[in-house]
Amino acid sequence: MSEKSKKRPPTPLSIKRQLRQESGFGCCKCGKPIIEYHHIIPYTDDDPHFRPEDMMCLCPYCHFEATDGAMSEDEQRRYKENPFNIQRGYTKGLLKINQEDLVISTGSNLFIGNGDFIRVDNENLFLIRISEDGYLQISVKIFDDQNNKLIKIIDNEWLSGDPFAWDIEAYHQKIIIRKKLRKILLDINAKKYPIEIKAELWYKKVHFKLDNNAIAIDGIISRTMKFSNLCFVAGFIDINLEKGWALNGNTVIVEPDINKKIQKGIDIWNKKKIWWNSRSSDLIKDLRYYEFKNIYMIGVDKVP
Numbered sequence: 001m002s003e004k005s006k007k008r009p010p011t012p013l014s015i016k017r018q019l020r021q022e023s024g025f026g027c028c029k030c031g032k033p034i035i036e037y038h039h040i041i042p043y044t045d046d047d048p049h050f051r052p053e054d055m056m057c058l059c060p061y062c063h064f065e066a067t068d069g070a071m072s073e074d075e076q077r078r079y080k081e082n083p084f085n086i087q088r089g090y091t092k093g094l095l096k097i098n099q100e101d102l103v104i105s106t107g108s109n110l111f112i113g114n115g116d117f118i119r120v121d122n123e124n125l126f127l128i129r130i131s132e133d134g135y136l137q138i139s140v141k142i143f144d145d146q147n148n149k150l151i152k153i154i155d156n157e158w159l160s161g162d163p164f165a166w167d168i169e170a171y172h173q174k175i176i177i178r179k180k181l182r183k184i185l186l187d188i189n190a191k192k193y194p195i196e197i198k199a200e201l202w203y204k205k206v207h208f209k210l211d212n213n214a215i216a217i218d219g220i221i222s223r224t225m226k227f228s229n230l231c232f233v234a235g236f237i238d239i240n241l242e243k244g245w246a247l248n249g250n251t252v253i254v255e256p257d258i259n260k261k262i263q264k265g266i267d268i269w270n271k272k273k274i275w276w277n278s279r280s281s282d283l284i285k286d287l288r289y290y291e292f293k294n295i296y297m298i299g300v301d302k303v304p
Contacts, residue, residue, distance in 0.1 A: 011037045011050055016157075018052045024085025025093025025135050025156075027059035029071075031084035032170045033095045033135075034177075036063045036158050040076045056080040060163030094170050095136040095156075095190060102130050102264050103194035107215035108228040110194060112265040113273060116236035116248075118217075120203045128188070128197075129155075136190060138175070143202045151177075171235070194262065204241060231261055233268045 019037060026033045041054040043048065056076060058066060065071045085093055104111045111117060115128040129137040142151040142161075151161035169176040173190040187198040201208045206219045215237065216227040225245065227237065238246040 008043050008048065011055075015050045015052055015055070019055055019057050020093075021133070022052075023057040023080075023083045024091070025095070025133070026057065026083070026085045026170075027062050028056050028079040028083040029062045030059060031088070031090065031094055032059040032061075032168055032173060033093055033156055034138075034153060034158050034168055034170070035156060038063050038065075038066055038076075040073060042082070057083075059168070060158045060170075064163070087151050090102070090172065092133060093135045094172050094176065095138075097130065097136060097190045098134075099130070099196070101269060102128070103262055103266070104128065104197055105192075105194040106197040106199070107210045108213055109215055110231040110262065110265060112231065112262070113234040113269040117197075117202075118208055118215070118237045118239065119267060120206060120239045121241055123203060123204055125201050125208070126186075126199060128195075131155075135197075136188070138188065140177075140186060141203075142177075142203075144186060145202050145205060145207070147202070147204050178187055181267065197267055206239065206241075231265045233265050234272060 016037060023035075024031070027035055035057045036059070037157075038056050038058045039049075039054065040056060041049065041051070043049060056079065062071070062280075066076055076252060085091070090096065100116050102111075102113060104115070104117075106117065107225055115130075116124065119125070123141070124139070126140045128139075131137050137155045139154045140151065141149060141153075143149050149160070151166065152159045165179065167176075167178050175186075175188050176184055177186040178184045183200070184198070185200050187196075189196040198212070199208070199210045204218065209216045214226040216224065216226045217237075217239065218224040232247075235248045238248050240246070
């Protein structure tokens with residue numbers, strides 16, 4: 001019987017953290033940063049344990065191999081003792097980055113500070129954080145065009161979805177998630193500064209495309225909205241299908257020199273991040289929404 005078919009309490013956070021650190025923040029066998037927490041000694045009614053010495057981090061594919069009996073206990077313990085990332089010097093994992101403040105480029109826009117991009121009806125489809133250990137934490141919910149949830153990943157942990165319908169490619173500071181034999185749905189390149197992200201997502205039959213040129217949103221009452229060359233500081237695009245759309249946070253006017261634009265955004269974030277962290281929920285409640293219409297916003301410093 002699969003581990004996931006057994007009802008049990010969630011793995012304690014302290015145990016998850018210990019297992020992530022000892023594995024080099026990835027699968028012990030292959031190093032992929034999207035993981036599940038595997039019991040080498042099965043969790044049973046007679047032995048309901050979360051002993052870190054009898055657990056390990058595995059990606060969804062290697063986890064299936066272990067629970068299906070294709071990876072012996074001796075092999076599992078060998079991988080646990082000699083994790084892929086640790087052996088290759090990636091002690092902080094494949095998604096370890098060297099920046100203190102999160103700076104992301106997507107759709108020619110910059111997002112600085114909190115890692116949110118788009119919310120729809122209070123649902124965060126995709127967000128990214130820098131952990132206290134200095135690696136990227138990715139949370140993404142992928143739906144199809146009929147609003148069926150296909151994948152749920154929270155802080156790099158695969159929580160739901162059939163992993164064998166997907167390809168996950170991971171390299172040092174880069175991860176790609178694609179539907180098998182189909183186009184890429186999420187591409188994160190942390191080798192570059194700022195971090196580059198491309199994505200194609202659906203939610204409630206609304207389509208979001210983040211490419212090199214713009215963040216494009218369509219399917220909202222047959223309207224198309226595009227955002228480019230904006231700099232969001234502790235902000236995101238908020239879509240409410242009943243109220244309209246809003247920009248949460250500050251935007252910084254486009255400057256010819258991208259380095260100056262980034263520095264300006266970081267300076268604003270450093271002045272406001274303590275205030276933002278204490279008041280972000282209140283700001284979301286106070287958002288001013290605008291009517292859905294065909295719109296293309298390019299480098300403005302405030303909502304029209």
